[in-house]
Amino acid sequence: MGRDHSSVLGQDQEAAIGVVGGGTMGASIASQSLLSGLRTTVIEARPDAASRAREHIIATLGRARSRGFTDISAEVVDQNLAVVVDYERLEGASVVIESVPEIVELKRDVLQRIRLVVGDEVPIGSNTSAIAIGSLQQGVAGAENIGGLHFFNPVPASSLIEIVVGPSTNEATVAVFRALAERLDKEAIIVKDAPGFATSRLGVALGLEAIRMFEDGVASAADIDQAMVLGYKHPVGPLRLTDLVGLDVRLAIARYLEQTLGDRFAPPELLISMVEAGHLGKKSGQGFFGW
Missing domain, CATH: 1.10.1040.50 (N-(1-d-carboxylethyl)-l-norvaline Dehydrogenase; domain 2)
Known part of the structure; x- marks a missing residue:
């Protein structure tokens, strides 16, 4: 029997999230993950991009702290955040979120690289704004554990996550995504897979x-x-x-x-x-x- 990832998301000490892509959206997702007490690993393509993503995340949380929106300390952020180029650092994640540019081939390649590290059972959410999840599931192992997790920018200020159920996505994955939305203090809507979603x-x-x-x-x-x-x-x-x-x-x-x-x-x-x-x-x- 596989690990119950939805249960793990409720346990502060064990929960870990992976985010692939540290651009505007990926960094924003990572910021919310850290605010919610999750250990967070961000994967970027190059060391310079990783450095920029880390600076962006730290600056975002610093502004939130200075405005009284959070009391998360710089020490806790440093302890819980890793921004690296090595996909192997995703090992042990309860959920991985793909947040790279809106190119089907690129996203599918990233999903395959994630799968090689985390195995077939770990849920992967694609933060796509419009691409049909079914087209991303094609040819990727563990397709039943892949679905859409559409976040809205800036993530900390948004209250919505759009969960998109692809043709192969199973109910267990939807349950994990619901648990993640709750942990991130967001409200989830469930949408059938279709271009552009809702x-x-x-x-x-x-x-x-x-x-x-x-x-x-x-x-x-x-x-x-x-x-x-x-x-x-x-x-x-x-x-x-x-x-x-x-x-x-x-x-x-x-x-x-x-x-x-x-x-x-x-x-x-x-x-x-x-x-x-x-x-x-x-x-x-x-x-x-x-x-």
């Missing part, structure tokens, strides 16, 4: 239409956002959210959804030209707004 499909549709409106001169970026914030009680407008997510990320998701769901997700020319110009949003300093 959140990205709706969010990208709104974001693309907002870009088209701005492109057509219907209103300024600020006023389009205010329409949704004040009129529909959205916490942030669709154009500012696009800046936060990254215009390149939104473009990649739109192109994937266009291929799988049709022309209604075709990216506007303005989005394409902004990405080509390097105006990627907050991470580049310029998007629909200046940062």
Whole structure:
């Protein structure tokens, strides 16, 4: 009988999480994991990227501590956090979260590398925004223990995790993901595997239409956002959210959804030209707004 990973997630001393990919989302997931008392190992591709990810995580937790959101000490963070390039350090993890760019082949390769270390029974969650989980399960050992774990940026400030059930995902894995969501103080929704799931499909549709409106001169970026914030009680407008997510990320998701769901997700020319110009949003300093 395999290890009960959902049970382990409730035990402070034993629970360990692996995160592969220490970019914006991976670092944010790792920060929340540490805030929840989990030993956390982040895998990056290169030593310089690992150093940047570690600095990002430590800075995030430092800001949270200075603002009174947590009392986690720097010593505890140092004790519970490892940011490395060696996949072997994932051994012993109760759950591993893949958070690399939205490229099917890359994600599938990462899943296979994780499997070689942790075995077939350890649940792996893919933090994909739109890629069908079934396409990631193909050819990967232990496919029944792979599903979607879609987090939202910034993870510590978000209350939602979207659990996506792939065609091979079993109930035990869903139970582990539910337990992880609870441990991370998040609310989980369960979604059937489909391109874009629930959140990205709706969010990208709104974001693309907002870009088209701005492109057509219907209103300024600020006023389009205010329409949704004040009129529909959205916490942030669709154009500012696009800046936060990254215009390149939104473009990649739109192109994937266009291929799988049709022309209604075709990216506007303005989005394409902004990405080509390097105006990627907050991470580049310029998007629909200046940062």
